[in-house]
Amino acid sequence: MSRKKERLGEQIKEIIASFVVENAPTDLGVVSITRVELSKDGSKAKVYFTVLPEGNAERVKDFLEENKRVLLSKIKKLKVKTIPSLEFEEDREIKIMEKLWEEHGEV
Template sequence: MSKKRERLSEQIKELVAKYVVENAPPDIGVVSITRVELTKDGSRARVFFTVLPEENLEKVKNFLEENKRDITERIRKLKIKVIPKLEFEEDKEIKIMEKLWNEQV
């Protein structure tokens, strides 16, 4: 990944995380935006997240989808040429790493 894309991914991650902290309902649980993957042309951004308790996964996904327009408006303020289309996805890599860690302990 290029340095520019890496920096932009990090900025989007921080923006989404800040939005969640400021706007998510209190009953949604603890949400962590773990990473953002941008396509090479910057037209799509996959935003990965985790949530505790895990039962709130759908609530969080719905919250993010319902607020996609507001989040995109915040990204627009970064003054970038291409505003990426956002996709939200549970970060399953974290669960895999957790499982492997627990097996080794």
């Protein structure tokens, strides 16, 4: 990934994370935006998140989807050529790594 796309991904991650901290209902639990992956042409951004308790993942995804328009308006302020469409997904890679660490006594 190019430096420019990396930087844009980080900016999008920060915008969404700030929005979640300021606006997510407390009963969703602890939500963390873990990473943003941009498509090659920058037209799509896959936003990964984790949540505790884990059972709230679908509710978090619904919250993010419901607020997609607001998030896109905040991203537009970055003044980038292409505003990416947003897709939200629970970050399962982190869960896999946690299990591996647990199996090897690292956690």
